[in-house]
Amino acid sequence: MEMEGPELFGHPKGLMTLFFTEMWERFSYYGMRALLILFMTAPATAGGLGFDDRSSGAIYGLYSMAVYLLALPGGWLADRLLGLKKSIWYGGIIITLGHFTMALPGLVGWLVKEADLRSAPTGLDLQTFFLGLVLIVIGTGMLKPNISSIVGQLYPENSSKRDAGFSIFYMGINLGAFMAPIACSTLAVYDWHLGFGLAGFGMLMGLVQYRLTGKYLDRLGEAPVPRGKEEQDKRKRLIRVTIGVGTVVALVILLFFLGIFSVNASAVAALANTVIALVALLFFLYVLFFGGLNGEEKKKVLVIAILFSFSAIFWSGFEQAGSSLNLFAERFTNRHVFGWEIPTGYFQSINSIFIIIFAPLFGAMWVWLGRRNLEPSSPLKFAIGLLLLGIGFLIMYFAAKIAAGGGVAAPTWLVVTYLFHTFGELSLSPVGLSLTTKLAPKKFAGQMMGMWFFSIALGNLVAGRIAGEASGGTADALQQMPDRYALIVYTTMGAGAVLLLLSKPIRSLMGNVK
Template identity: 40%
Template sequence: MDSRDKDAILKTVPQKGFFGHPKGLSTLFFTEFWERFSYYGMRAILLFYMYYEVTDGGLGIDQTTANSIMAIYGSLVYMSGIIGGWIADRVLGMNRTVFYGGVLIMLGHIILALPGGFTALLVSMLFIVIGTGLLKPNVGGMVGELYSKTDPRRDSGFSIYYMGINMGGFIAPFIVGTIGQTYSFHLGFAIAAIGMFAGLVVYLLSRKKYFGLAGLQVPNPLSGEEKRKTTKIVSLAVIVLAVIGWAGVTGGWLTIERVIFSISILGVIIPTVYFIMMYRSPKTTADERSRLLAYIPLFVAAMMFWAIQEQGSNILATYANERTQLSFAGIEIQSSWFQSLNPLFIVMLAPVFAWLWVKLGDRQPSTPQKFSFGLIFAGLSFIVMIFPAIFNGTESLVSPLWLVLSFFLVVLGELCLSPVGLSASTKLAPAAFAAQMMSLWNLSNASAQAINAQVVRFYSVDTEVIYFGVIGGIAILLGIVLLLLAPKLKRFMRGIN
């Protein structure tokens, strides 16, 4: 977009009114607060809904399969962001894409709120995956649209927005989780739907007044010929998938296990294709190719980290429900409440890490070193989970403080790795692929969860010590290797720290 067009758009955005920030930030703050409330609330009880017996209000799915479905679901949510970014850039613009994404998410939760069985579960997942892919990357992009690139409030605005994400994620398990586990899973999903509805109401009532023209433009609109070609390709893809699905289900060969395995393979293939495409492009310079090579170990490290962090919503959720004492200091605990620990610790510790990096200045660790610390903390978060079984065996319930410690350690790792990874992705990206590099970073999480869909099958009470020990040990070993390679990677980064 021409800088003059950008300046003209910014003049239509009210620049004061929300703690000294553009008024539109309040709209995006509360929209994302309610979207995360609905998503994390749903996620806090979804695993239990899948594997609880039908007599207990669940679907009676095998616990191992349920854990795999949770992992593949998370993977697809991150993969769908690629589609959401493309639609905003080429068809709708960010403003409208966010709204339609919210509508699809709400519909997905409404479907879950109805007693429709396993088929309804799959349909709801489809709606939520596509809806989140439309909303999630673009609502963050809308925050950037409210500021000029030189506005000193910009970083602070993103910090306030990030607080909205984590506040929604923190509160949701206490409300949706308690209602879902105490009264009815479907009632819990209904509360999640109401949360997304509240977000849409906030968005609709204030977007025209507070956004001005921000997010309405389509940066790279499809030409007439491109629209016709895209419509044909999408229509053909939908028909082919529908025919394969129908034939597979009626023929009995398209099982949920095979679908999960296929998506797991895609989780590895897609980022590999991305790397090859960028590396071999004539638009990529020699220095940029060197930086891409440096980025590969960081990407692998991020995959390993997210493979552990994302198990908080399946394996550790199962552990909380099956292996943990759900009473502490006279308080009865719901197993879904443990899902609030991650956003709670992030809200508490993010300012500390931000202060620390500023305080250290030029003496702060390099990007590869921070990644290695993130991996080591993630590995330790799994290593600590072997001690309850070593001390007391696997027959007795364990103190909830073990899970609290595990979540605390992995958040320390997340704050070393996640914001640094976002920054590294922008700094190491070839100029011609700046946007795709951010999609690639998100794919590190998608790929991790796609692989997790196979890994979680090895977890059981009997394999608990080996499971946590091996995965945690691999993460720590990779962290040490990355630490040793850090000086060499820094040279490949060609002046980027």
């Protein structure tokens, strides 16, 4: 079956529209992410918020958790009301507003010439910071899940070019993630808010090109058109529910900014941790015992539930990149080269560089092993990913020992750590998404995909909480830092070893799924 519409290098031209939209969206996300925990922990005299490590880690974890959780209602809203294309457009606008909101205090400070005189963050700093985070979370939830869905719709169902199209699309993600930390961190050296503003400008560029080249998407991703009175009434009810939920959320946010109530980030993160884990457990128990599944389907759901836990463990370690490892680069790494100090955020580009270099090699390696019937099973790849992650943190354990002893670590410690973490990501991340689609019973396909994102959200939340304890922000915390990293090593490598032992029983539960 041939593709319809204009093509470029054998692929639909719409792929380039989505490629650059996603590239600029990831530019905005990773540019701000590279600065986020550094800005929160920087003293007010250096233009930061002066938060302690525990609060900063909790806020970072809640933010990165919410980005994944809101992908679920974002996909629901697109499927039932807005359509994919409009969701991407409106999501991009909200993301842009979020970044520019975070950049606003820098503009005000420049206008009144008082940025260098304050000794504590102003109300404007705090309000624009939190409002900006909320807007970015909402916008990302609307854009992120739906842009990937349109990529799939560009190709006929059995097209041999679909996988290649997704590979090109994901290259856009990594190009954005590579460029952003370097660009935004360079400006942040002069003013944090310039970095946040550049992140917003990146998303604005994405919106401009999305509007100019959106014609290549033709009629893909249009809003669903209700047919008949029953569907129209259902749509009206959905609109009322959406408006109602949105109003409640907006009211809660308004009350927070008016100071009617305050939020303890660490306590909220701990509560959210418990709630997400409990919801996941209850969901899997419901599906297994009351989902009306046959024996084979129950076995496959059990596999998803088991891998859910190991996925959360992996992401809780991997996502230290933007939090505790970012702070290690800031506080305990020698960043001086020929008299020039490398901005801390530059280290956040290392993972993307390694992805761009090694992703094709990993893909070729799995194909080569598959032809010889030597390719590891999916659970075994999961285990390998966890073990590689653990090796990365073992390296950080020794780097932390240097810092705890009063020394300064060479940048190669972080570079090699990120190398092993990238290998772990390439072993586990593509497998988890693919395996979930293969194992999920048809009647629960969408919900099981949601649970995969749930596991990433849980991992991100735990990562933030760990970072609050493992960043060495005080003298006592610095002495405990090697032990904190050792605990991560024990957890990740222990989980990998357990999964190695369980890989054969899990493989038998998977039936004919590889």
